[in-house]
Amino acid sequence: MSYQDTLERMFSETRVRDIMTRALVSVDPSTTLFQISKMMAQGGMGSILVKKDGIPSGIVTDRDFAIRVAANGISLDTPVEKIASFPLHTINANDSILDAAKIMSDKKIRKLGVSENGKIAGIITTTDLVNQLTRKD
Numbered sequence: 001m002s003y004q005d006t007l008e009r010m011f012s013e014t015r016v017r018d019i020m021t022r023a024l025v026s027v028d029p030s031t032t033l034f035q036i037s038k039m040m041a042q043g044g045m046g047s048i049l050v051k052k053d054g055i056p057s058g059i060v061t062d063r064d065f066a067i068r069v070a071a072n073g074i075s076l077d078t079p080v081e082k083i084a085s086f087p088l089h090t091i092n093a094n095d096s097i098l099d100a101a102k103i104m105s106d107k108k109i110r111k112l113g114v115s116e117n118g119k120i121a122g123i124i125t126t127t128d129l130v131n132q133l134t135r136k137d
Contacts, residue, residue, distance in 0.1 A: 011096060011129075011132075012098045014096065014097045015093065015095070015096060015097070016092070016093050016097055016124050017093035017122075019128045019131070019132050020093065020114045020124045020128065021123050021128070022121065024049055024056075024122065025039065025043065025049065026048065026049035026050065027039075027049070028050075028051055029050055029081030029084070030080075031050075031079065032076060032078065033065075033069060033074065033075075033076045033077070033078050033079075036060055036080050046061060046062045047059055047060065047062070049113065050080055050084040050088075052081075052086075056088055058081070058084040058086040058087065059084060059085050059113070060084040060085070064084070064085070068083040088113045088120070091113075091114060091124065093114050097132060100129065101129055104126060111125045111126075
């Protein structure tokens with residue numbers, strides 16, 4: 001079996017729920033970019049979910065701050081809904097991490113919300129996938 005086959009098998013057999021992060025932080029769309037930046041810095045987070053009508057439906061990432069805020073001189077008083085990415089792209093917790101990698105690659109994104117029983121239960125990132133790839137058992 002080739003190395004590529006071994007990787008594909010491992011990524012096909014590992015479920016999203018096995019490596020996702022369950023600790024989620026979410027905010028209302030009116031939360032300011034200043035408040036978001038403080039939350040990210042204090043919590044060591046790379047992303048925060050944005051709720052619409054109480055349901056996580058978007059995401060703001062540290063990359064959004066670099067590309068959308070800093071590069072365009074957007075005021076930190078701006079509500080997060082102005083720069084967040086909508087809709088939140090999701091994957092089912094029971095899907096394989098290979099499926100997650102394919103979605104991220106196809107959509108050119110780095111984070112996916114994870115749905116479980118019809119609700120967002122976590123997040124999976126490209127970092128999670130790389131960590132899985134380099135894991136030593």
